[in-house]
Amino acid sequence: DAGVIQSPRHEVTEMGQEVTLRCKPISGHDYLFWYRQTMMRGLELLIYFNNNVPIDDSGMPEDRFSAKMPNASFSTLKIQPSEPRDSAVYFCASSSASGPQGLKGYTFGSGTRLTVV
């Protein structure tokens, strides 16, 4: 299995522009997560999906952020308009189950490093 695949690996954009991050979870995994990592705050859960349905988006910082999962093999995280404080590494992760087994099977992608200038 190729693991969780994220694109692009790096994104540099100007303030005010729209940014779209993409994720392909591991085939067969029913849960998909979007995280943001910064030096100050560490890894923060933004939103997670179960069977393509958003379950908890309480971590999404504001209305500028939106996430979709149109099918089991693809998800996007969109920021519009982007701001310099959105600069961070964004990770996608997937898991096959809830409960303890889901925690053991949690797999992260390599992340997208976003810089907003």
Add this chain to the structure above:
Amino acid sequence: QKEVEQDPGPLSVPEGAIVSLNCTYSNSAFQYFMWYRQYSRKGPELLMYTYSSGNKEDGRFTAQVDKSSKYISLFIRDSQPSDSATYLCAMSAPLNTGFQKLVFGTGTRLLVSP
């Protein structure tokens, strides 16, 4: 106050040293404790998984959980330069339904010099 506290380091040690990495937490409902290793420009990968209190050993790695003190540790014996990475602790509380969300520490950067 953060739910999970972790010293960011960096922690620099010579090759062969014993490394101790620690986290404290405030939520007494946490039952599942994990350590992730994150190499530069990579995503975190699960290193150790422990349920409730006690010790777990896997090769050169030992995870300890002290729930009475709300304190967890990861020990690395005979540290190698390839162990140089950021180590993140993560914790979760059981739920009757739904996915158990992970709460992460900010990570400790470890540097092992040859």
